[in-house]
Amino acid sequence: MSKLIAFAAIQGGYKVVSSVEGAYNQMMESYSADTKVEFPNTGYYLPIIYSLTGLKVEKLEDLRQPLEFAKKLLPPHIKGRHHLPYLGPLLDAGMAAVLSCEIAEALRIVQDPEFYYPYEDPDLENGKKWLGPADDIILRKRGVEFVDGSTSGFAAIVGAASSSAMAKKIIEEYQKRDLYIFCAASHRGTSIIDQLIEEDVQIGWNTRIVPFGPDITSAAFALGFANRVAMSFGGVQPGDYKKNLLYNKERVLAFVNALGDIGTEWGVAAAGCVNWGFPTIANTDIPEILPTGICTYEHVVANVPEEEIVQRSIEVRGLKVQVSEIDIPCAFGPAYEGERVRKGDLHSQMGGGKTQCTELVKMAEMKDIEDKEVKVVGPDVTDIKEGDTLPLGIYVEIAGREFQTDFEPILERQIHHLVNYIQGVMHIGQRDISWVRVSKSAIEKGFTLKDIGIVLHAKMHQDFGKILDKVQVTLYTKKEDVDKLTKTARAEYKQRDERVENMRDEDVETYYSCTLCQSFAPNHVCTISPERTGLCGAYNWMDCRASYEINPTGPNQPIQKGECLDSRLGQWKGVNEFVYKASRGTVDHYNFYSIVHDPMTTCGCCECIASVLPTCNGVMTVNREYAGDTPCGMKFTTLAGVIGGGATTPGFVGHSKFNITQRKFIRGDGPTDKDEGGLLRVVWMPKGLKEEIKDRLDERAKELGVPDFYDKIADETVGTTEEEVLPFLKEKGHPAMELESIVG
Ligand code: SF4
Numbered sequence: 001m002s003k004l005i006a007f008a009a010i011q012g013g014y015k016v017v018s019s020v021e022g023a024y025n026q027m028m029e030s031y032s033a034d035t036k037v038e039f040p041n042t043g044y045y046l047p048i049i050y051s052l053t054g055l056k057v058e059k060l061e062d063l064r065q066p067l068e069f070a071k072k073l074l075p076p077h078i079k080g081r082h083h084l085p086y087l088g089p090l091l092d093a094g095m096a097a098v099l100s101c102e103i104a105e106a107l108r109i110v111q112d113p114e115f116y117y118p119y120e121d122p123d124l125e126n127g128k129k130w131l132g133p134a135d136d137i138i139l140r141k142r143g144v145e146f147v148d149g150s151t152s153g154f155a156a157i158v159g160a161a162s163s164s165a166m167a168k169k170i171i172e173e174y175q176k177r178d179l180y181i182f183c184a185a186s187h188r189g190t191s192i193i194d195q196l197i198e199e200d201v202q203i204g205w206n207t208r209i210v211p212f213g214p215d216i217t218s219a220a221f222a223l224g225f226a227n228r229v230a231m232s233f234g235g236v237q238p239g240d241y242k243k244n245l246l247y248n249k250e251r252v253l254a255f256v257n258a259l260g261d262i263g264t265e266w267g268v269a270a271a272g273c274v275n276w277g278f279p280t281i282a283n284t285d286i287p288e289i290l291p292t293g294i295c296t297y298e299h300v301v302a303n304v305p306e307e308e309i310v311q312r313s314i315e316v317r318g319l320k321v322q323v324s325e326i327d328i329p330c331a332f333g334p335a336y337e338g339e340r341v342r343k344g345d346l347h348s349q350m351g352g353g354k355t356q357c358t359e360l361v362k363m364a365e366m367k368d369i370e371d372k373e374v375k376v377v378g379p380d381v382t383d384i385k386e387g388d389t390l391p392l393g394i395y396v397e398i399a400g401r402e403f404q405t406d407f408e409p410i411l412e413r414q415i416h417h418l419v420n421y422i423q424g425v426m427h428i429g430q431r432d433i434s435w436v437r438v439s440k441s442a443i444e445k446g447f448t449l450k451d452i453g454i455v456l457h458a459k460m461h462q463d464f465g466k467i468l469d470k471v472q473v474t475l476y477t478k479k480e481d482v483d484k485l486t487k488t489a490r491a492e493y494k495q496r497d498e499r500v501e502n503m504r505d506e507d508v509e510t511y512y513s514c515t516l517c518q519s520f521a522p523n524h525v526c527t528i529s530p531e532r533t534g535l536c537g538a539y540n541w542m543d544c545r546a547s548y549e550i551n552p553t554g555p556n557q558p559i560q561k562g563e564c565l566d567s568r569l570g571q572w573k574g575v576n577e578f579v580y581k582a583s584r585g586t587v588d589h590y591n592f593y594s595i596v597h598d599p600m601t602t603c604g605c606c607e608c609i610a611s612v613l614p615t616c617n618g619v620m621t622v623n624r625e626y627a628g629d630t631p632c633g634m635k636f637t638t639l640a641g642v643i644g645g646g647a648t649t650p651g652f653v654g655h656s657k658f659n660i661t662q663r664k665f666i667r668g669d670g671p672t673d674k675d676e677g678g679l680l681r682v683v684w685m686p687k688g689l690k691e692e693i694k695d696r697l698d699e700r701a702k703e704l705g706v707p708d709f710y711d712k713i714a715d716e717t718v719g720t721t722e723e724e725v726l727p728f729l730k731e732k733g734h735p736a737m738e739l740e741s742i743v744g
């Protein structure tokens with residue numbers, strides 16, 4: 001905050017307080033001291049004064065005390081080069097101004113009791129457009145909406161828009177968002193209320209557009225209303241100013257829009273509202289107050305163009321979009337998560353080895369995306385025949401003041417269960433190996449791909465509203481678009497994976513659990529360490545840490561690894577205890593770095609499954625995309641069916657692609673003279689997988705002293721049985737040929 005700004009606003013405080021004092025002194029000369037002072041039909045006296053100080057103003061002479069109180073709040077005059085490091089004096093000046101505004105309005109009512117029209121709707125024919133302070137009947141009826149969630153809060157608008165059409169536009173945007181609109185003050189002889197009347201917009205409490213009064217002092221009615229809500233619905237006692245302001249900051253989501261040329265009086269009133277946690281967003285050059293701390297974000301933001309003021313206000317106040325309904329033609333919910341779409345009921349599918357299906361969540365700039373926008377680029381499922389396939393790219397862009405790129409993988413992993421929640425639609429896999437199956441019954445009900453976007457938008461707001469403000473979804477179904485997205489996505493996945501590249505399990509005391517898959521494999525618990533990423537490939541240690549930060553009671557809990565029971569196999573006391581509980585007593589221990597000895601449990605969404613090949617004295621692994629036979633005698637799908645239920649199956653283990661080249665991969669089964677040489681046991685993998693991980697594989701092989709290891713690993717071109725593979729391994733001098741027996 002610059003000194004000059006504070007100076008101007010504090011000067012404004014002096015101006016407001018002294019002019020009200022002048023008016024008061026004058027009235028004390030012409031009226032008797034016990035002239036009745038009141039807002040009509042209320043038990044809350046002058047509500048700002050009553051709520052903050054406990055003073056009950058009933059007569060003209062009672063006003064002296066709050067007035068003196070306001071004067072005392074004014075900070076000492078700041079002369080010349082005086083230094084003002086804190087926000088405090090400015091807030092005090094603002095509060096002094098707000099109290100004075102309420103006094104000014106009380107004086108007006110003494111002088112002209114008919115000035116305000118104390119009903120729910122104005123009487124325009126008789127020129128009664130200003131409603132003034134709400135009485136207690138209106139308060140009860142309307143105030144409860146601030147508590148029961150029927151409204152998110154209010155926009156207090158002072159001044160007038162540049163045109164009446166613009167006024168209407170701004171107001172309608174707020175109405176759409178369930179906000180009340182409290183109006184006060186005018187600008188260049190007109191007010192936003194005059195503009196709305198000109199546009200034939202109905203005003204009054206019934207349309208939530210409340211014409212409080214014609215001057216800046218009338219803004220006191222809005223603050224008084226807020227404080228009465230705190231007293232009557234929040235149980236806050238009169239005089240407990242701290243609780244009252246805090247209640248408003250936390251529970252009444254309100255903000256001020258200042259439209260028009262702002263004098264120092266408006267400036268100090270804006271500073272006053274900061275005490276309530278209500279920020280001001282102005283379309284002119286009002287002095288900005290930017291340090292955050294009291295309001296959710298900035299305090300006073302200047303020079304926001306009228307076209308952007310609604311969006312900006314919502315961001316600044318941190319108003320959350322409430323999405324309560326998920327508007328799709330199919331039933332939706334966790335009940336449908338485990339439901340399959342079988343062959344006979346299949347209408348169409350995307351991915352699953354037939355076409356490319358990729359999903360990616362990326363952070364975006366607030367200004368670059370539209371919340372709720374869902375686009376389908378290319379043909380939809382309704383445009384194709386039964387039995388057909390489409391490529392699919394699900395691209396979700398997310399913006400939010402609290403959002404970080406670290407959160408992308410967590411939100412991306414939600415796509416799996418959220419799409420599964422749609423009745424008649426099935427989702428398998430993740431990242432660039434997703435698979436979506438749509439049933440005939442879903443199509444009959446009217447399902448289209450757009451519904452995936454609607455679901456993702458709504459659920460992400462519902463479940464992660466705390467960290468995001470906007471969700472935009474694009475669904476690509478043209479091959480070239482999907483390929484392009486896949487390329488981008490793969491670069492992203494690589495970057496994410498490598499964030500844990502230089503971390504070692506020894507470096508951390510905390511691992512993370514993941515129980516996201518328990519809806520399919522009820523007792524399955526992944527434990528994720530820096531060197532053992534989740535078997536689905538979608539979660540690494542960093543991701544779990546971020547997920548815990550977003551949702552401390554969610555599926556990723558920190559596990560203190562505790563005493564190390566076996567460092568070579570990777571077993572810890574703390575992990576065992578956690579897994580025992582989280583698996584409901586079915587698994588009491590497992591090893592992180594072994595396939596032979598009690599390996600970690602496996603669920604059906606692993607990227608790869610490794611299997612011991614006893615004849616070859618090694619291990620093979622197969623990725624989901626590879627549909628052919630393997631030397632262990634089972635295809636991927638069969639393997640997944642056999643071991644993917646969440647149990648420990650010695651001889652088999654699910655893992656991520658990235659994990660193959662993590663240093664501790666099955667190190668417990670590697671050469672005893674090398675601490676981290678588990679990779680050297682790998683004798684077979686599909687060619688596609690081998691190529692995909694080649695760079696990292698070569699790097700790791702070099703570290704292990706076998707730089708040409710890549711060429712020693714057999715693939716389906718060599719053979720798909722142990723008998724076919726073994727001669728190749730011998731011929732190439734595969735290191736596993738020299739190792740101690742894998743079956744012990
Ligand atoms: Fe979590 Fe494991 Fe399921 Fe991945 S496979 S989502 S890490 S439980």
Ligand code: ZN
Pocket residue numbers: 517520536603604605606
């Ligand atoms: Zn799973």
